[in-house]
Amino acid sequence: MDKQKKLVVWAVSAVALLVLPLLLQSMGNFWVRIADTALLYVLLALGLNIVVGYAGLLDLGFVAFFAIGAYMYGLMASPHLSSTFPWFAAMFPDGLHTSVWLVIPLGAAIAGVLGILLGAPTLKLRGDYLAIVTLGFGEIIRVFLNNLDHPVNLTNGPKGLGQIDSITLFKFDLFGIPGINLGRFLDIGEYRINSVTLYYYLFLALAVVSLIICHRLEVSRIGRAWMAIREDEIAAKAMGINTRNMKLLAFGMGATFGGVSGVMFAAFQGFVSPESFSLMESVMIVAMVVLGGIGHLPGVILGAVLLSALPEVLRWVSGTFDLQSVTGGRLDPAILRQLLIALAMIIVMLLRPRGLWPSPEHGKALRQNGARAQP
Amino acid sequence: MEILLQQIINGLVLGSMYALVALGYTMVYGIINLINFAHGEVLMVGALTSWAIIVGMQDAMPGLPGWVMLLGSTLIACVVAATLNFAIEKIAYRPLRNSPKLAPLITAIGMSLLLQTLAMIIFKPNYKPYPTLLPAKPFEVGGAVITSTQIMILALTAVSLAVLTYLVNYTRLGRAMRATAENPRVAALMGVRPDTVISATFIIGAVLATIAGVMYASNYGTVQHTMGFLPGLKAFTAAVFGGIGNLAGAVVGGILLGLIEAIGSGYIGILTGGVLGSHYADIFAFIVLIGVLTLRPSGLLGERVADRA
Numbered sequence: 311m312d313k314q315k316k317l318v319v320w321a322v323s324a325v326a327l328l329v330l331p332l333l334l335q336s337m338g339n340f341w342v343r344i345a346d347t348a349l350l351y352v353l354l355a356l357g358l359n360i361v362v363g364y365a366g367l368l369d370l371g372f373v374a375f376f377a378i379g380a381y382m383y384g385l386m387a388s389p390h391l392s393s394t395f396p397w398f399a400a401m402f403p404d405g406l407h408t409s410v411w412l413v414i415p416l417g418a419a420i421a422g423v424l425g426i427l428l429g430a431p432t433l434k435l436r437g438d439y440l441a442i443v444t445l446g447f448g449e450i451i452r453v454f455l456n457n458l459d460h461p462v463n464l465t466n467g468p469k470g471l472g473q474i475d476s477i478t479l480f481k482f483d484l485f486g487i488p489g490i491n492l493g494r495f496l497d498i499g500e501y502r503i504n505s506v507t508l509y510y511y512l513f514l515a516l517a518v519v520s521l522i523i524c525h526r527l528e529v530s531r532i533g534r535a536w537m538a539i540r541e542d543e544i545a546a547k548a549m550g551i552n553t554r555n556m557k558l559l560a561f562g563m564g565a566t567f568g569g570v571s572g573v574m575f576a577a578f579q580g581f582v583s584p585e586s587f588s589l590m591e592s593v594m595i596v597a598m599v600v601l602g603g604i605g606h607l608p609g610v611i612l613g614a615v616l617l618s619a620l621p622e623v624l625r626w627v628s629g630t631f632d633l634q635s636v637t638g639g640r641l642d643p644a645i646l647r648q649l650l651i652a653l654a655m656i657i658v659m660l661l662r663p664r665g666l667w668p669s670p671e672h673g674k675a676l677r678q679n680g681a682r683a684q685p
Numbered sequence: 686m687e688i689l690l691q692q693i694i695n696g697l698v699l700g701s702m703y704a705l706v707a708l709g710y711t712m713v714y715g716i717i718n719l720i721n722f723a724h725g726e727v728l729m730v731g732a733l734t735s736w737a738i739i740v741g742m743q744d745a746m747p748g749l750p751g752w753v754m755l756l757g758s759t760l761i762a763c764v765v766a767a768t769l770n771f772a773i774e775k776i777a778y779r780p781l782r783n784s785p786k787l788a789p790l791i792t793a794i795g796m797s798l799l800l801q802t803l804a805m806i807i808f809k810p811n812y813k814p815y816p817t818l819l820p821a822k823p824f825e826v827g828g829a830v831i832t833s834t835q836i837m838i839l840a841l842t843a844v845s846l847a848v849l850t851y852l853v854n855y856t857r858l859g860r861a862m863r864a865t866a867e868n869p870r871v872a873a874l875m876g877v878r879p880d881t882v883i884s885a886t887f888i889i890g891a892v893l894a895t896i897a898g899v900m901y902a903s904n905y906g907t908v909q910h911t912m913g914f915l916p917g918l919k920a921f922t923a924a925v926f927g928g929i930g931n932l933a934g935a936v937v938g939g940i941l942l943g944l945i946e947a948i949g950s951g952y953i954g955i956l957t958g959g960v961l962g963s964h965y966a967d968i969f970a971f972i973v974l975i976g977v978l979t980l981r982p983s984g985l986l987g988e989r990v991a992d993r994a
Contacts, residue, residue: 368787431979437786438720442925443978445918446971453968457961593794600791640806649802655795656777663784 331510335503342506344622346578348615349513350571355598355614356520356607357567362596363605364533365560366540368441370592371448374428375421375565377455377587379572382417383408384471384582385464394463410477413573414516421569422562429561433554436543448592455584470583476505477512477577492577509578516574520567524607527563536560537605594651601658603665612667617654621647687828692951693944694826698835698904700943701842705897706920707927707935708849709890715866715930716886717782722793723773724894725917726800727766729910731895732902733808735762736815743816751818755899763895770891771884779880797914804910812909815902838900845896846936849889853932858885866930915967919946922970926977928984937986945969 334341354376361369385391386408392399408416432443459467476493490496492508527533535556538546547553576582594617602613628643658666706728713721738758742749777796781789822833853859861882864872869879901916902908919942927938950966977985 362787368790431975434982435978436982438714438718438929439925439978439982441720441790442921443975446922446974449918450968450971453965457964590798597791597794600787604785604787640809645802645805648798649806652795652799652802656792656799659784659788659792659795660777660780663781663788 327514328511331507332503335507339504339506340626342504342510344619346506346509346513347622348618349510349517350575350578351595351598351614351618352517352611353513353520353567353571353574354595355602355610356517356524357564357571358595359564359599359605359607359610360524360527360536360567361560361564362599363610364528364536364540365557366536367557367560368437368596369444369561369564370441370589370596371428371444371446371451372564372568372595373587373589373592374448374451375425375568376572376575376591377451377582377584378421378424379417379569379574380576380582380586381455381465381471381572382420382569383413383573383576384474386413387475387577388471388473390466390471390473407475410479410577413477413577414570417569417573418566419569421572422566425565425568426558426562428565429558433557445589445592448587448589452584452587452589455587465584468584470581470585471576472581474576474580474582476580477509479512493580509574513574513578516570521607521611528607532556532559540605597651597655601655601665603668606665606667606669609665609667609669613665616666617651620654621651624650688951689948690827690829692947694829694831694835695951696944696947697940698838698943699947700923700940701839702897702900702904702916702939703920703923703943704936704939705842705845705893705900706916707923707939708932709894710921711924711927711929711932711935712862712886712890714924715932716862716869716883717778718786719778719789719793720921721778721890722790722917723796723800724890725913725915725920726797726804727770727891727913728894728898728901728916729804729908729913730769730800730898731762731766731891732815732898732908732912733804733910734765735759735895735899736813736902736908737808738762739816739818751820755818755903759896759899762899763892766891766895766898767888770887770894774884774887779883797917801910801914808910810910812907815906815908817903817906819903834903838904841896841900845893849893849932852889858882862886919970922974925984926974928986931984931986934984934986938984941985942970942973945973 331342331345334345354372357375358369358372361367361372386406391406392402428444428447432440435443455465456468458465459469465471476491479490479492490508492512493505495505496503496508535546535551538549538551539553539556543553575586579586598613598617599610600613601617602611603609624647625643628641628646633641633643633646662668706724709724709727710721713719713724735755735758738761739754742754742758773796777792778789781792817834819834819837823830824833824836851859853862861872861877862885864875864877865879865882872882873879897916898913901912920939923938923942924935925938926942927934927936929935946966946969949969953961953965
């Protein structure tokens, strides 16, 4: 593809992505909601791709960082802390209503630091051992979220945190600018943009930024170091790569994405509970990365969009055709969804073991220095 | 003191179940380096099948003695689960044997989800009571109570382990298994058929998992389509704990894990003054795992299958 053509493709897809929610909105908020969820999963999958795809560290507990981000925002933007702790209410009588400009970096930082902390004890482990340990971490975090309503009610246990603020953008109390509340609609002249559509644009912006970061990482020295570790850890070490720091960096960077998407999830849903952060969720994110094409950004995005949007579409299909009554109550939308995800995981892997859209060359690190792919 | 003894008994019973399931994980891992995530679901299929057969038998031949029903249903369930596991390996894992490592892992996870979903469709999602077929007679040992069901579980585990040890150490199949685990190519040159050996491994694993599933059902009295998930996870943890690929390690790991879990959940309330309760029981497995792997990354007994099997 020459440069001009490429530019046209980029421009067309950019316009399409910007117009998409407006079209969907006219068909009902349900469809925009699906697009929002898909973008959140793109964010998560991009994060996990850094850990699994680039550095080759199989992480089955990735959802823990998603949960940490979500609970962090849940605590910072809901009345829970003020209503539970008098001393907190004394300090912040109206509760903390944290600004998004603080929330995103903070969520990223906390998740990133925890990613490094959780990664540190696993450095010596390889492959499957790592998988089971990270899985254990994910479960430990979930058990704590589920039980920390006693003796100190921090997470409100299985009941979860509700009444979480929606995000307000561009709000400046100092100048009296009210800002855009993403939880409500926005009127531009006669045209009304729904709340879910506003979130779509926020998530899209984050996804694009993440994509750029991921791409830059991939072609950087750090990215090459990660891929060298993925291909052959001992050789990488012999070549002077500090494998310990690089692995920790991969854990930290990946977790950052998880934390940010968790924050977004909490703001979007207005409610978080331990149920959203089960092992199954981790497994789904791994499946997105692997099914799409591990280590290959377009593939990862494809996997995330397919696996997150398809089930929702199926839910609609089974609702429309009333499968539940046709099959005598045995097949409800949730079961159908699970069945098809399971079949998709098995069949796609059997037919295309390297993913639906695998990266064209295996292991960039193996390419010779300066030998760029011919345009 | 009675609490400790009681928890040791409970832990041994729980641990012997983990051990049987862990053996299936560890054998498969030792030979084809795959975490067979669907293994816990094989336990579930075994238990649900035996439940369905027992319920059917109770309807058709109500006069049959309990132990006949239990034994008969377990045998049939073993056959069903073994056939299933054989088919799973052939359809989902064999074609991927030379693929990138993550591919079979994802099909295994998909298979686990598929089996759970199918079981939910076939058996409905509710909890079903598993009939008490043997008289659960309690015996008192130094202040603690052990039921006849628990004694049966311990005895059955011991017998299964003895049979498996004999199989692996003293039969042609066992030698072929050890050879394949060590090096499939060289084993093939020596006249071993790796595919046959791998199929046999899956069949043996399914039988052990079914026995564990029936034990689990008899001990807790309920069956349901998600019942295999957590025991499967814990059993895998046990296998890693003992050193995956190592049969003795799986048994040691399973029993230790059961003991730690039972004693831990029995004492956590007392030790922390009621701050943490027994609902934290599930995380002991993982905390122990992380601790052990941090200090000794290849597990308690090391990882080589052929050396020690």
